[in-house]
Amino acid sequence: MGSPDPFPERARMLKGCTIYTSGAPCPMCMSAIYWARLDAVYFACDLKATAEIGFSDAYQYEDFKKPLDQRLIPIRQKLPEGAIAYAAWRHKPDKHPY
Ligand SMILES: [Zn+2]
Structure with missing residues (x-):
């Protein structure tokens, strides 16, 4: 039981x-x-009802569907070769799996 996880070897903190x-x-x-990694989410009011009381989160979900350079806040990759933290993490022997 529980949510499907594409990385089952990772930690399941709130399974x-x-x-x-x-x-x-x-x-x-x-x-x-x-x-x-919660198993399920249940909510009362949907995003439309939430927007109607002034908390507009729906636009963010819509924005996430767009290519990075077309979002309300453009996101661009810079200096990928400079991401030395990734290499350090990759080779860290005692890392906690996510
Ligand atoms: Zn929130």
């Missing part, structure tokens, strides 16, 4: 847990939910 919220999770909360 077996479910979250109930008053509104559909914003992208930041949803990201935390994914990282924690």
Whole structure:
């Protein structure tokens, strides 16, 4: 049981847990939910209802569907060869799996 995980070898910090919220999770909360590997999310009000009371998170979900350079906040890759932290992480023998 639980959420499907494309990386089952990774930590499942909150495996077996479910979250109930008053509104559909914003992208930041949803990201935390994914990282924690919760089993399920239940919410009362959808993104449209949430926007109607002044919390507009739906546009972010829509923006994420666009290519990086077409988003409201353009995202561009710079200096990928400079990402020495990735190499250090890759070769770290005692790293915690995500
Ligand atoms: Zn949130």
